[in-house]
Every structure is written in structure tokens, then in C-alpha cells.
Amino acid sequence: MFGLGKKDVTLFLIVAVMALFAPFILNPFPTDSGLAQFNAGYPDLMQRFVIFGILAIGFNILFGLTGYLSFGHAAFLGVGSYAAVWMFKLLSMNVLPAIVLSMVVSGLFAVVIGYVSLRRSGIYFSILTLAFAQMSYNLAYSVLTPVTNGETGLQITLDDPRVLGQSATADGGIPVTNLFGLEMRSFETLDIGPWAFQFSVGYYVAAVIMLISFYLAIRIFRSPFGMTLRAIRSNQNRLYYTGLNARPYTLAAFVISGMYAGLAGGLLACMDPLAGAERMQWTASGEVVLMTILGGAGTLIGPVLGAGFIKYFENIFSKINDQVVHGWVSFLPDGLEDFVVALIHPFVGKGWHLTLGLMFMLIVIFLPGGLVEGGQRIARRLRRRPAEEPAKSASTEPAE
Amino acid sequence: MDAIILQILNGLDKGSAYALIALGLTLIFGTLGVVNFAHGALFMIGAFCAVTLNRLLTLSHQVVDETRTDFLGNPLKVDIPYVQDLFGEAAGATIIDWSVPLAILFSIPVMIVIGVVMERGLIKHFYKRPHADQILVTFGLAIVLQEIIKQLFGANPIPTPAPEVFRGSLDFGVMLGFDPNAIIYPYWRLVYFAFAAIIIGAVFAFLQFTTFGMVVRAGMADRETVGLLGINIDRRFTIMFGLAAAVAGLAGVMYAPINSPNYHMGMDFLVLSFVVVVVGGMGSLPGAVLAGFLLGILESFASMNEIKAILPGIDQIIIYLVAIIILLTRPRGLMGRKGVMED
Numbered sequence: 058m059f060g061l062g063k064k065d066v067t068l069f070l071i072v073a074v075m076a077l078f079a080p081f082i083l084n085p086f087p088t089d090s091g092l093a094q095f096n097a098g099y100p101d102l103m104q105r106f107v108i109f110g111i112l113a114i115g116f117n118i119l120f121g122l123t124g125y126l127s128f129g130h131a132a133f134l135g136v137g138s139y140a141a142v143w144m145f146k147l148l149s150m151n152v153l154p155a156i157v158l159s160m161v162v163s164g165l166f167a168v169v170i171g172y173v174s175l176r177r178s179g180i181y182f183s184i185l186t187l188a189f190a191q192m193s194y195n196l197a198y199s200v201l202t203p204v205t206n207g208e209t210g211l212q213i214t215l216d217d218p219r220v221l222g223q224s225a226t227a228d229g230g231i232p233v234t235n236l237f238g239l240e241m242r243s244f245e246t247l248d249i250g251p252w253a254f255q256f257s258v259g260y261y262v263a264a265v266i267m268l269i270s271f272y273l274a275i276r277i278f279r280s281p282f283g284m285t286l287r288a289i290r291s292n293q294n295r296l297y298y299t300g301l302n303a304r305p306y307t308l309a310a311f312v313i314s315g316m317y318a319g320l321a322g323g324l325l326a327c328m329d330p331l332a333g334a335e336r337m338q339w340t341a342s343g344e345v346v347l348m349t350i351l352g353g354a355g356t357l358i359g360p361v362l363g364a365g366f367i368k369y370f371e372n373i374f375s376k377i378n379d380q381v382v383h384g385w386v387s388f389l390p391d392g393l394e395d396f397v398v399a400l401i402h403p404f405v406g407k408g409w410h411l412t413l414g415l416m417f418m419l420i421v422i423f424l425p426g427g428l429v430e431g432g433q434r435i436a437r438r439l440r441r442r443p444a445e446e447p448a449k450s451a452s453t454e455p456a457e
Numbered sequence: 458m459d460a461i462i463l464q465i466l467n468g469l470d471k472g473s474a475y476a477l478i479a480l481g482l483t484l485i486f487g488t489l490g491v492v493n494f495a496h497g498a499l500f501m502i503g504a505f506c507a508v509t510l511n512r513l514l515t516l517s518h519q520v521v522d523e524t525r526t527d528f529l530g531n532p533l534k535v536d537i538p539y540v541q542d543l544f545g546e547a548a549g550a551t552i553i554d555w556s557v558p559l560a561i562l563f564s565i566p567v568m569i570v571i572g573v574v575m576e577r578g579l580i581k582h583f584y585k586r587p588h589a590d591q592i593l594v595t596f597g598l599a600i601v602l603q604e605i606i607k608q609l610f611g612a613n614p615i616p617t618p619a620p621e622v623f624r625g626s627l628d629f630g631v632m633l634g635f636d637p638n639a640i641i642y643p644y645w646r647l648v649y650f651a652f653a654a655i656i657i658g659a660v661f662a663f664l665q666f667t668t669f670g671m672v673v674r675a676g677m678a679d680r681e682t683v684g685l686l687g688i689n690i691d692r693r694f695t696i697m698f699g700l701a702a703a704v705a706g707l708a709g710v711m712y713a714p715i716n717s718p719n720y721h722m723g724m725d726f727l728v729l730s731f732v733v734v735v736v737g738g739m740g741s742l743p744g745a746v747l748a749g750f751l752l753g754i755l756e757s758f759a760s761m762n763e764i765k766a767i768l769p770g771i772d773q774i775i776i777y778l779v780a781i782i783i784l785l786t787r788p789r790g791l792m793g794r795k796g797v798m799e800d
Contacts (some may be wrong), residue, residue: 126589137783173785180492180588181784184735188777191728195777200770339728343596350593403608411608414600421594 065275068357072271076264080254081104087251087254094381095373100244100257101328102372106365107260107267113348113360114267114274116319118134120346121355122283124290128183129170129190130345131313133163135197135337137322142211142332149222150213150232150242152262152327154322163319164312171311175304178293190342197334210333234327236262241327257397259328266324267361270317275357277313286310318345347413350422353427362428367413376411381405459630459639464757466629469714470646472753473653474500475709478730479737479745480657481701485676487677487740488694491580494587494595497727498602499702502571504718505606506564508615511556514540555620564706572702576695599723607720611745614717619645623714645714652711656704657746664742673697677740732780738793748791752776 061069075082086097097103116130137159144155174185197205203333205211213223219232226232234241236258244257277283288296289303296303326332335341344367352363379398382405386397424431458774485493517536525533541549552559579598583591589739618624623644630640664670676683676690683690716722733752737744758764760772771778783790 094724103764126590126592173781177788178738180592181735181788183592184731184786185727185781188732188780192774192777195773196770255685346593346596388520397676408604408608411604414597418594418597418601420776421590422579423588425586 061272061275064278065279065357069268069272069275072361073268076107076268077262078123079106079262079264080256084252084254087395088253089251094376096165097369097372098255100242100255100260102322102368103257103260104263105368107263108321108328109345109348109364109368110190111263111267111270111324112318112321112345113352113364114270115314115321116349117314117354117356117360118286118317118436120312120349121360122278122286122290123307123310125175125178125307125311126183126187126346127174127314128339128342129186129188130314131337131339131341132170132190132193133167133318134322134325134341134345135193135334136166137163137331138326138332138336139197139211139322140319141323141326142330143204143417145213145219145234145330146211146217147220149219149282150234150330151222152234152236155234155327156266158283159319159323159326160316161196163322164316166319167312167315168308170438171308171315175307175311187339187342190337190339193241194334194337194339205332205334209332210331234330263266263324263328266320270320271357271361271443278357282306296322328430347417349427351417351427353429356427356429360427366428370409370413372413374405374412377405379406397455405412427432459633460634460761460763462629462633463640463642465641465754466642466646468582468754468757469650469750470753471756472750473650474708474712474726474749475730475733475753476658476746476749477653478705478726479733479749480660480742481708482730482734483570483704483737483740483742483745484660484697484701484704485660486734487742488578488673488697489580489584491583492591492595493580494592495575495599495602496595496701496705497723497725497730498599499568499705499723500513500709500712500726501606501718501720501723502602503564503568503706504617504713504722505610505709506567506706507557507560507617507710507713508610508718509561510560511617513558514538514553514559520738544778553661557617557619557710560710560713561707563761564710565703567702568706569699571698573695573707575702576698580698584715599727603720603723610718610720612720616717617713619714623648649711649715653708656707660700660704661742730778732776736780736783736790740794741792744792745789752779755779 080098080103082098082303084096084101085094086096088096098104112130112134116127120126140159140162141152141155146159149155154215170186170189174182174189177185177191198207213227213231217224223232239262240260241259241262242257244255244260248252285296285301285303285306289307293303322332322336324334348363348367349360350363352361353359379402382398382401383394386394389397420427425448426433480494481499482493482496485491485496509753515538517538517588519534521536522533522535525535527533538549538553540552543549544552575598579594583594608753626643627647628637629642631637633640664674672688672690672692673685676688676694680690701777709723712718729752730749733748734745736752737746737748755775756772765772787793
């Protein structure tokens with residue numbers, strides 16, 4: 058079906074169902090219960106799940122397949138955001154042209170950066186991409202202020218031309234981003250018993266785009282092109298000896314993954330028409346790497362899982378403060394309660410970065426394959442068949 | 458002319474910091490073959506060693522001073538540091554004043570212990586893993602160290618003053634025959650440069666003129682053969698890791714008066730130091746030092762107003778631009794050796 062294998066269709070359908078029913082799945086706790094703070098089913102967070110999912114899927118096409126570790130992917134995210142906001146300023150508030158332009162601009166950007174950076178591999182490639190990203194970041198803050206609006210960030214204003222739309226709404230407000238009239242920020246609330254489910258237009262637009270991106274990524278993974286990229290990862294020299302020039306393939310992979318990042322940046326701007334240089338900072342690039350590794354580089358579903366995981370913890374963990382922890386452990390005697398709270402305190406609230414760093418280290422140390430490998434290990438443990446053991450250990454070794 | 462000399466001097470202190478961090482990074486890479494993204498965090502921990510020592514020395518107890526009164530008319534309570542009780546008032550005040558140079562002594566054992574624990578506890582398990590894994594795990598470690606420091610010391614920069622005698626500025630221009638006030642240079646930056654030069658010289662002398670250094674150099678060239686000769690090269694490399702951590706820490710200690718330490722200063726320096734290492738040539742110690750000073754001085758030249766008028770924004774990107782040009786024209790960096798990280 059759709060040119061996919063049977064397994065891929067199942068995977069795609071699972072992801073599609075998860076994405077479409079996310080407002081239910083991510084909202085398992087009733088609104089007024091104590092656990093409601095663990096709900097992730099509100100539009101803002103769900104949008105970030107799928108948008109960063111797109112970013113990680115794109116990054117995985119480069120890193121997971123070719124093994125080139127780019128430390129400058131945030132540059133494309135930032136460029137995409139700027140392009141989209143300029144489209145809102147100049148053309149109209151429709152998101153479609155904005156998304157298209159953000160992909161085109163970031164694609165062109167990726168051609169230039171990729172053409173230069175891909176002359177080197179390994180750590181040199183990482184440093185070159187990092188250098189380009191930092192350059193873009195610094196320039197966006199200083200000289201390019203007329204384009205990027207410097208530290209304030211690029212915003213839409215009332216006196217923008219918007220030649221195909223209107224500069225201001227009838228009542229004098231700034232128009233909102235829409236898809237042929239469907240406003241991105243509007244949402245419906247469905248109340249079932251104690252639960253309140255929110256269905257946001259922005260989320261569904263982003264989710265559909267994510268599904269298209271995911272489908273394309275599956276096709277790339279299964280295509281001869283994807284096979285060549287894997288060959289580059291395992292041994293580039295042999296590829297040269299067979300008479301294939303690897304660089305056009307890596308460049309293509311780089312540009313594709315840059316366009317994915319630009320698309321994600323454009324979508325971020327569609328949900329909230331604002332673009333700032335901090336999206337290009339190298340910590341943002343590090344975050345993408347983190348998501349991909351956490352989920353499982355080189356696997357199809359891994360990056361999406363990783364993106365969801367990190368964004369969920371970023372939101373939920375940083376909301377937990379001392380009062381909340383006190384509430385959880387109030388059944389303990391007083392002294393012990395304070396002790397436990399003091400113990401948990403550094404890891405939640407403002408300290409969630411510490412948790413993230415620790416989690417990241419543990420995953421790299423014990424689970425180099427990410428969450429996907431963890432899942433596979435658990436699955437294997439559950440249906441342990443002694444006969445299968447030797448065959449498995451032989452197949453997972455890298456071919457070096 | 459005086460402007461040029463001033464810019465060279467301005468570049469020296471940043472260049473010294475780059476050179477010291479890059480030296481440590483290269484030592485680790487050259488010996489253990491590990492790309493250490495946590496090196497910036499070691500620099501930052503060094504700076505916080507200075508802060509810690511300063512705080513330890515100023516630990517004080519309150520004493521009621523009957524001769525003076527506060528604004529309410531009550532006897533004034535005065536904080537007296539314990540150091541002053543121990544060494545007398547004048548000597549105690551001097552010790553507190555000199556807390557940053559004293560922190561050098563304090564930080565060396567601390568940094569060596571941190572380095573050795575890091576190597577034995579974590580990095581050891583990553584020798585056979587791909588470089589990407591090494592980058593990632595040390596990146597994670599850098600985040601963790603940074604967050605721990607943030608929890609302990611807060612997110613704001615902590616001013617850590619240099620000793621009183623070094624607080625002024627030197628009118629360097631007068632010495633060279635220029636007008637007074639043409640070239641003004643703070644004493645502490647001169648001290649920093651001299652300090653960096655001594656440390657770099659010491660590291661090179663250590664590697665060049667001691668038996669230990671000779672074995673380490675042999676191990677860098679061919680680890681396996683040295684191991685086959687019956688030398689425990691792993692232990693020596695562990696010590697080198699501790700030493701590299703100490704170099705980064707010392708760079709941080711002495712940098713504390715120039716820039717008030719904050720928890721993310723390590724990350725700010727790390728990115729640039731990596732660029733420095735790559736420009737100098739992966740695995741080349743002289744290359745790292747040369748590139749460090751070169752890029753530091755270039756950066757300060759690019760921030761001259763005359764140059765910014767011609768090429769706006771050049772001061773923000775000069776280092777990266779130079780790095781890109783050098784990597785494309787000299788793929789091994791300025792002084793890189795053949796066969797290092799060529800894959």
C-alpha cells in the first residue's frame with residue numbers, strides 16, 4: 058500500500074492513528090484531578106511534539122543514514138522561521154506560501170552550507186556546520202538586524218503590506234495565521250464527563266504535515282537512495298572504489314534534512330508568528346541531536362519518540378515545583394518529607410536540565426540505540442526464545 | 458601603530474584562554490583519542506574553584522564592636538573572617554585579597570581529582586565507541602556539571618576581584634614612546650598572559666624533558682607498541698587526563714577576575730576552543746597554542762571600529778570565517794599531522 062512494505066504500513070498507520078487521536082491519548086487524566094498536570098493534550102505542547110518530530114525526522118535522514126553529525130541544524134530552523142514570518146509580513150497570513158518559502162529558503166541555505174561543509178567528514182564536518190550555524194546566529198543578532206530585527210525578534214505588525222491579505226482586520230487588530238480562513242489558533246473543546254479534550258486547528262495542520270514528512274522519510278529509508286546513504290555510513294572508501302561519488306548523495310541528504318528543519322521552523326512561525334535568533338543557537342542544534350539519539354538514530358520511529366519525550370519532559374518537569382512535590386510525599390513524617398523534597402528538588406522545576414543531562418548520559422552509556430533499542434530489548438526479554446539468541450547477536454554487529 | 462599594538466594586547470588575554478583550553482583538549486585527544494565536549498565545563502569549574510576559595514576565606518563570625526554604633530545607636534556588629542583570627546588582622550586581609558592567586562594551589566588537586574575520576578569513571582568505557590558517542594556522552598556530562606554548578610552557586614555571575622595591586626592599568630604606550638593614555642592595559646590581563654605562557658611552557662617542558670613525558674609522547678605516537686614494551690600506558694594517560702583538566706581549571710581560575718564566573722561560561726568558550734583545536738590541527742599541541750593566540754588576536758582586530766566600518770559584523774564571525782577558510786584550504790589545520798582523524 059502506498060508503495061510501502063507491510064511492516065512500514067503498520068508503522069505508518071500506528072503513527073497516523075496516534076497523531077490523529079493525540080488529543081485523547083495525551084489527556085488521560087480528568088481536568089480537576091491531581092494528575093492533570095501530567096496531561097500533555099493541550100494545543101501548544103502537541104504542536105511542539107509534531108513540529109520537533111519533523112525536525113528530528115529530517116535530522117535523522119542525515120545523521121541516521123549517512124552518519125554525518127551536524128551540529129548546526131538549528132540554523133535551518135531559524136532561517137525557516139524568518140522566511141515564514143517575512144511571508145506573513147509581505148504576502149498574506151495564509152500559512153501555505155509561508156511554509157513553501159521557508160522550505161525553499163532553508164533548502165538554498167543548505168545547498169551552500171552543505172556544499173562547503175561536506176568536503177570534510179567526521180568531527181571536521183561537525184565543527185564546520187557548527188561554525189556556519191554560529192555565524193548565522195551572530196549575524197542575525199548584529200548586521201542582519203534589518204532582516205531579522207535583532208534581539209527583539211521578527212514580529213508581524215499592523216503596517217505590514219500583506220499584498221494578498223489585509224494589513225489589519227476590520228476591528229483594527231493584527232490578523233492571525235490561517236489556512237484559507239481556518240485560524241491556526243482556534244480550537245474546539247469537547248467535554249466528556251470530567252475530561253476536556255482540545256482539538257486545535259494548528260495541531261492538525263502540523264500533524265498532517267508531520268505524517269506527510271514521515272511517509273516521505275519511510276520512502277527515502279527504503280529507496281535505493283537510502284541504501285546508498287547507508288553505504289556511505291558503513292564504508293565510504295568502498296563506495297568510491299565501486300565508482301560511485303558519495304558527495305552528491307550526501308549533499309542531497311543534507312539538503313533534504315535542511316528542508317525538513319526549515320519546514321519545522323516555518324511551522325513554528327505559523328503557530329506563533331514570531332522568529333528570534335535564539336532558535337539558531339548551538340544549544341538548539343544540540344537539542345535536535347539529543348532528540349534523535351534519545352529516540353534511536355537510524356530508526357524510523359525513534360526521532361519522533363525522542364522529540365516527544367524531550368518536549369514532554371521539558372514542559373512537565375519544569376512545571377513541578379516544591380509545593381507539588383510536598384503534595385506527593387505528604388503522607389511521610391515531617392522530617393522525612395522535607396528530606397525527600399530536598400532530594401527531588403534539584404531535578405525538577407528549574408533544574409530539569411540536570412535530569413535531561415543525566416538521562417541523556419545514561420542513554421548514551423547503556424542504550425546507544427535509544428528508546429527504540431530499549432523497547433526491542435524489553436520485547437525480546439518478554440518472548441525469550443533460547444534458540445534465537447546466537448543468531449541475534451551475530452546480526453547486530455556493525456560491519457567494520 | 459599604537460592602535461595595532463593595543464589590539465594585539467587585547468587579543469592576548471582571550472587568546473591565552475583559548476590556547477590553554479585548546480591545549481588541554483589536544484592533550485586529551487592526542488593521548489586518549491577522545492573528543493571531550495566537557496572540557497569547557499572543566500574551565501568553568503576552575504573559575505568556580507576561585508569563587509569557592511574566596512567564599513571559604515571570607516567565612517566569618519559576628520563580633521560586637523563596642524566602640525562603634527550603627528544608625529540605631531546599638532553597638533555595631535562586625536563580621537570578622539576566621540582567617541583574620543588565625544593570622545592576625547593585616548595578614549588575614551592580605552590572604553583574602555590574594556584569594557584568586559591562592560586558588561591556583563587550591564584548584565590543582567581538585568581539578569586533577571575531577572579529571573582522573575572522569576576518565577576512570579566514564580571516558581574509559583568510550584575508547585572503543587565511535588567519536589559521535591564520545592561527543593554525545595561528554596556533551597551530556599557538560600550539561601550535568603553546568604547544572605550542578607548552577608544549583609550550587611546560582612545563575613548570576615559572581616564578581617571575583619583580583620588582588621588590590623593588580624587592579625589598576627598599565628600605561629604601556631609610554632614605555633614604547635607613544636603619548637600617555639594611548640595604550641592602556643590592565644595589569645591583570647598582563648598577569649594572565651604571563652601565567653598562560655608559563656603554563657604552556659611548563660606543559661611542553663614536561664612532555665619534552667621528563668621520562669614520563671617521553672613515554673607519553675611515545676604512547677601518543679604508537680600506543681600499542683609502548684604497551685607491548687611493558688609500560689602501563691593506560692595509567693600514564695589517565696594522569697595526562699588529570700593534567701589536562703588541571704590546565705583547563707587553571708585557565709578558569711585566573712580568568713575569574715576578567716569575567717565574573719557564571720555557569721555557562723564553559724559552553725561559551727568550548728565552541729570557540731573546538732574551532733581553535735581544529736584550526737590548529739587535531740592532535741597538534743603547538744598548533745593548538747598558535748591557533749589560540751592567532752584567533753584571539755584576529756578577533757580583537759576585527760572589533761576595531763575602522764574595520765567594522767568597512768565590513769560590518771565582521772567581529773562576530775571572524776573566527777568561524779577563518780576556521781572555514783583554513784579547513785577548506787588546509788584540511789589538516791595549521792599544523793596537523795598526517796593520519797590523525799582522517800576518517
